[in-house]
Amino acid sequence: MSLATSVLEGNRLSLAxxxxxxxxxTSEGRAALDELFVHTGQAHLIGVTGAPGTGKSSLVxxxxxxxxxxxxxxxxxxxxxxxxxxxxxxxxxxxxxDRVRMRDLAGxxxxxxxxxxxxxxxxxxxxxxxxMVQALDAAGYRIILIETVGAGQAEVDIARLAHTTLVVExxxxxxxxxxxxxxxxxxxxxxxxxxxxxPGVENTERALLSMLQLAHPAPRIYWHDGxxxxxxxxxxxxxxxxxxxxxxxxxxxxEGVGISELGDAILRHREHLQTSGGWERRxxxxxxxxxxxxxxxxxxSRWQKAASPAVYSDLVDRVLARQISPxxxxxxxxxxxxx
Amino acid sequence: MSLATSVLEGNRLSLAxxxxxxxxxTSEGRAALDELFVHTGQAHLIGVTGAPGTGKSSLVxxxxxxxxxxxxxxxxxxxxxxxxxxxxxxxxxxxxxDRVRMRDLAGxxxxxxxxxxxxxxxxxxxxxxxxMVQALDAAGYRIILIETVGAGQAEVDIARLAHTTLVVExxxxxxxxxxxxxxxxxxxxxxxxxxxxxPGVENTERALLSMLQLAHPAPRIYWHDGxxxxxxxxxxxxxxxxxxxxxxxxxxxxEGVGISELGDAILRHREHLQTSGGWERRxxxxxxxxxxxxxxxxxxSRWQKAASPAVYSDLVDRVLARQISPxxxxxxxxxxxxx
Numbered sequence: 001m002s003l004a005t006s007v008l009e010g011n012r013l014s015l016a017x018x019x020x021x022x023x024x025x026t027s028e029g030r031a032a033l034d035e036l037f038v039h040t041g042q043a044h045l046i047g048v049t050g051a052p053g054t055g056k057s058s059l060v061x062x063x064x065x066x067x068x069x070x071x072x073x074x075x076x077x078x079x080x081x082x083x084x085x086x087x088x089x090x091x092x093x094x095x096x097x098d099r100v101r102m103r104d105l106a107g108x109x110x111x112x113x114x115x116x117x118x119x120x121x122x123x124x125x126x127x128x129x130x131x132m133v134q135a136l137d138a139a140g141y142r143i144i145l146i147e148t149v150g151a152g153q154a155e156v157d158i159a160r161l162a163h164t165t166l167v168v169e170x171x172x173x174x175x176x177x178x179x180x181x182x183x184x185x186x187x188x189x190x191x192x193x194x195x196x197x198x199p200g201v202e203n204t205e206r207a208l209l210s211m212l213q214l215a216h217p218a219p220r221i222y223w224h225d226g227x228x229x230x231x232x233x234x235x236x237x238x239x240x241x242x243x244x245x246x247x248x249x250x251x252x253x254x255e256g257v258g259i260s261e262l263g264d265a266i267l268r269h270r271e272h273l274q275t276s277g278g279w280e281r282r283x284x285x286x287x288x289x290x291x292x293x294x295x296x297x298x299x300x301s302r303w304q305k306a307a308s309p310a311v312y313s314d315l316v317d318r319v320l321a322r323q324i325s326p327x328x329x330x331x332x333x334x335x336x337x338x339x
Numbered sequence: 340m341s342l343a344t345s346v347l348e349g350n351r352l353s354l355a356x357x358x359x360x361x362x363x364x365t366s367e368g369r370a371a372l373d374e375l376f377v378h379t380g381q382a383h384l385i386g387v388t389g390a391p392g393t394g395k396s397s398l399v400x401x402x403x404x405x406x407x408x409x410x411x412x413x414x415x416x417x418x419x420x421x422x423x424x425x426x427x428x429x430x431x432x433x434x435x436x437d438r439v440r441m442r443d444l445a446g447x448x449x450x451x452x453x454x455x456x457x458x459x460x461x462x463x464x465x466x467x468x469x470x471m472v473q474a475l476d477a478a479g480y481r482i483i484l485i486e487t488v489g490a491g492q493a494e495v496d497i498a499r500l501a502h503t504t505l506v507v508e509x510x511x512x513x514x515x516x517x518x519x520x521x522x523x524x525x526x527x528x529x530x531x532x533x534x535x536x537x538p539g540v541e542n543t544e545r546a547l548l549s550m551l552q553l554a555h556p557a558p559r560i561y562w563h564d565g566x567x568x569x570x571x572x573x574x575x576x577x578x579x580x581x582x583x584x585x586x587x588x589x590x591x592x593x594e595g596v597g598i599s600e601l602g603d604a605i606l607r608h609r610e611h612l613q614t615s616g617g618w619e620r621r622x623x624x625x626x627x628x629x630x631x632x633x634x635x636x637x638x639x640s641r642w643q644k645a646a647s648p649a650v651y652s653d654l655v656d657r658v659l660a661r662q663i664s665p666x667x668x669x670x671x672x673x674x675x676x677x678x
Contacts, residue, residue, distance in 0.1 A: 030666060037664030287658050287665065294669040299638040302673060319626050325376030326626065327369060330633040334641060 004035035007139050015139050019114050022131040033131055036138035043137040049148045050168030055194045058253035060147050064111055066263035067143040080141035082132050083115035084148045164269045168192045171200035188246050189269050196250035343374035346478050354478050358453050361470040372470055375477035382476040388487045389507030394533045397592035399486050403450055405602035406482040419480035421471050422454035423487045503608045507531045510539035527585050528608050535589035
């Protein structure tokens with residue numbers, strides 16, 4: 001039986017093996033993904049990003065439990081979790097996080113957890129995550145939570161894979177930290193203030209709302225006695241014309257507080273995407289981006305097979321000696337190594 | 340007179356125009372860089388990275404002044420500053436920073452300052468920075484300070500352009516923040532604890548040293564009464580075999596405290612690179628990476644010119660309909676669109 005068939009039949013060990021193949025970008029992994037792709041497209045991809053210390057892992061664990069409750073009369077969804085930690089492997093964060101998770105969700109065979117701590121290239125990390133999402137999707141996991149450590153472009157790229165993106169904040173991390181989030185706020189569908197039992201929760205909420213105002217011109221926010229009273233819906237032109245005002249929700253993940261409200265907001269966002277055409281637009285953008293990445297890699301690998309290493313290294317030497325510019329060298333290489 | 344010639348002759352207005360061409364990736368910019376490349380290779384590239392709030396901009400301004408003092412009997416070096424802020428443009432940080440800088444360094448025609456706030460692709464940002472560095476190098480700027488807002492992969496990529504990389508930390512930003520720096524510490528040649536008049540400076544210093552220990556196995560660090568007594572030199576295998584123990588230095592940039600010690604450490608690092616062969620190794624790695632990036636872009640652009648848009652969009656549709664996988668679609672595209 002092929003690896004892909006075994007994954008389709010629900011074999012967890014085969015799924016784990018496939019994810020390792022995908023992480024290592026092996027030909028066996030690529031062949032299996034090729035076979036599995038026609039079975040994808042059913043899962044709701046939920047990105048969860050935020051700085052270290054915001055309590056993302058707890059939140060993801062509790063959300064996994066929320067989605068294990070049956071929707072309507074049917075069986076509960078299978079839930080996949082992919083935790084991506086692009087920081088250096090010597091922190092050991094991903095492995096530790098994995099163990100904490102294993103303990104929290106132990107015994108539930110409807111949950112599959114995988115973490116990835118990689119220093120690989122950005123493209124590699126996003127592409128491995130994308131492959132893992134496809135494997136879980138084909139294996140019947142209808143909810144896939146993708147957790148990343150926020151702030152950098154890598155996380156933004158990975159978050160763009162998702163249908164619904166949660167940005168997690170916590171009180172007391174300081175205004176200076178908020179600034180770095182400006183970019184990531186633009187991709188947020190739902191903002192979560194976790195650890196909301198800590199002092200300063202109102203300040204954090206207010207900072208997020210101010211940044212949303214900056215990110216999305218002319219929002220309507222009403223304050224009364226220091227409390228947020230109303231936010232009217234308004235267009236987000238960069239998300240394709242579907243109107244969705246990112247709500248700001250409070251949670252205390254370690255106590256399970258606010259989780260069901262957050263889960264409900266995620267389901268509302270899914271419904272919104274499905275009725276507004278946003279779902280198709282995001283699928284289109286995501287798959288086209290993946291196609292373009294693979295195309296680039298394919299072009300380079302075919303060129304390398306045909307190219308002469310001697311000509312290449314001679315041109316590198318001439319660039320180093322400042323005899324020709326890198327631009328000129330590339331033109332020479334593309335024109336078949338004529339020097 | 341060509342733009343390149345005018346830049347070589349020291350015309351600041353032409354240099355500013357060229358940098359705009361480079362930022363916008365115009366053909367005029369590329370032609371000028373092609374012409375200027377043979378005049379590059381003289382500058383010492385110094386990367387300065389750190390989280391928001393660490394006081395990088397002040398530090399960079401004071402370092403610029405330090406390097407404007409003549410070395411030996413000669414004239415003072417011309418100093419270029421490139422400030423890269425990959426966060427969203429609506430924060431306005433880069434523009435504000437630019438104005439503060441202009442005021443600090445006003446009237447010194449030996450200093451050229453340029454900031455770039457871009458949401459462009461990662462490749463684009465690193466490649467624009469690389470082009471700007473080459474333009475300043477050719478224009479005779481012997482010291483080029485490249486300032487980035489730390490944490491993400493984008494900053495690491497940009498820092499890799501440099502001969503000497505400074506990672507700036509400040510007391511009181513919290514241990515959680517430190518964690519995200521693990522990756523960036525590996526590329527640090529010099530660690531700076533700025534705002535060293537704040538409480539907690541010893542803790543920050545200790546945290547950095549612990550992380551250095553993790554990053555570089557088996558360092559020799561001696562403590563006495565809570566003070567660092569000695570760090571012995573040790574190999575950093577990933578920097579090509581040249582031995583350099585990153586020093587940890589305290590500064591209070593706003594008061595100019597510790598700047599000349601920091602400047603001296605930078606000059607020591609340059610000397611170390613030049614005597615150990617590290618300079619050539621870094622130049623080689625940098626130019627080869629640039630060549631590879633340009634090669635990829637060139638392959639894609641040539642392929643696009645030859646490809647059929649109808650075949651491409653038909654294949655995208657078939658991927659979206661889950662009829663074929665992205666891998667299969669790319670193979671079809673590379674094989675000339677045979678479906």
